[in-house]
Amino acid sequence: MDVSDILASQAAKHKSVLVEKDIPLEIDTGFLTVTDLNPIDNESYEENLEDFLQATARDGIQALLTSLFSLPTKSSPDGPLAQLPPPTTQLPRAKPLPKPKPPTKWEQFARAKGIQQTKRDKKVWDEEKQEWVARWGWNGKNKEAETQWLHEVPANADVGFDPAKEAKDARKARVSKNERQRLQNMSRSQGASTEREERKKDIDRTLATTRVSTASMGKFDKKLEGEKKLRGVKRKFEPAERSIESEKKSNLALLSKLDGTHKKPRREGGGDDVLNVRKAVRFASKGQGGVALGRKSGGSDGKQKGRGKR
Known part of the structure; x- marks a missing residue:
């Protein structure tokens, strides 16, 4: 009996045990999870909690195994493996998606010119040694001009010209240039992100100002998509039914404000009268x-x- 016959017999065995529920179980084979939405039977739950939990878990595992044996398989040294489909359950993220990094100056130029960026290998072929050597680092290919035993000296070179030192200075100058460009890219990206944050704050501040300009302090205004709830903005309303004394007191206070008797005249050298x-x-x-x-x-x-x- 080959592997396919064994899988067929196992699938028939598991299919013979069917799990019947009033509400079908939600099975996500991609995550290997089973969700049971059926209401809990209070009588069975209170009679024997351990048996109830074991029965619920057994039904979920049986339904999951039945769905797994119906999936296509592939051979491996450890035996046949089931090919799981992509998950269908959307799980919430613990953290928001990372923001894409702004393109560097070279990436913008390459995109404008249609240049395809390829990743350079860490090893290069050395014709003299007939072997693969490191491109950078200790004893790298980039230090070949510094460590070679024979150097070509220009005809107009000075008396104290050192070819090895000249090559080493040129290599350090290239390293310094690359580091300077990297720092410029970082400062440019930070400046762009800071500008976006400031613009977002200005928009939120303007939106909050327009919200509190209405009589209901924005409570009954139409909310925009993704708009956050304003904090610290409250308006206190007087009760519809009050006692005669409190209503009389509030009306007298309003009349005194309209009359202006509650304010003292502002005049230099004058008193209350x-x-x-x-x-x-x-x-x-x-x-x-x-x-x-x-x-x-x-x-x-x-x-x-x-x-x-x-």
Whole structure:
């Protein structure tokens, strides 16, 4: 009997034991989980809790095994393995998705020119040694010009020219340039992220200001997608039914505010009994000002004088 016959017999054996539930079990073979949404039988639960839990677990495992034996298999040194499908249950993340890093200056240039970036191997072939050697690091290929036994000296070189030192300085200059470019990319990306954060804060601040500008302090306004709930914004409303004394007290307080008797006149060198001239003129002229009041009083005086002459 080969492996396929054994799997077929095992599948028939497990299929013969069916788990019947009022609400079908939700089986996710990708995560190897079973969810039972059936209500708990209080009588069985209170009669023997251990037997009830074992029966529920047995039904879930039996349904999971039945679904596993129906999956396609592949051979391995340890025996046949079931090929699990992708999970169907969406699990919440413990942390948010990482933000994509902003592209570097070279990545932007390569994208604009259509240059495909390839990863360089860590090993290179050395024709002289006829073996693979490291590209960087100790005894790397990049130090070949420094460690070779024969150097070519230019014809116009100085007397104290050192080819090995010249190659070493050039290599260090390249390393310093790469490090400087890396730091520039980091500062550029941090500046871009800081600018985005500041812009987001400005938008949230503006949105919060517009929310509290309504009479309900934004309680009945339409919420935007992804908008956070405002904190510290509350409005206290008076009860609809109050006693006569409290209502009388609040009305008197409102009248005193409208009359302005609760405020002391602000005038230099004056006390509590100083007359508020501006308010008196505004009241006497009915809001027209002191000039209109003067004209009105002058006209009335002229009429009275004319009447006296006659």
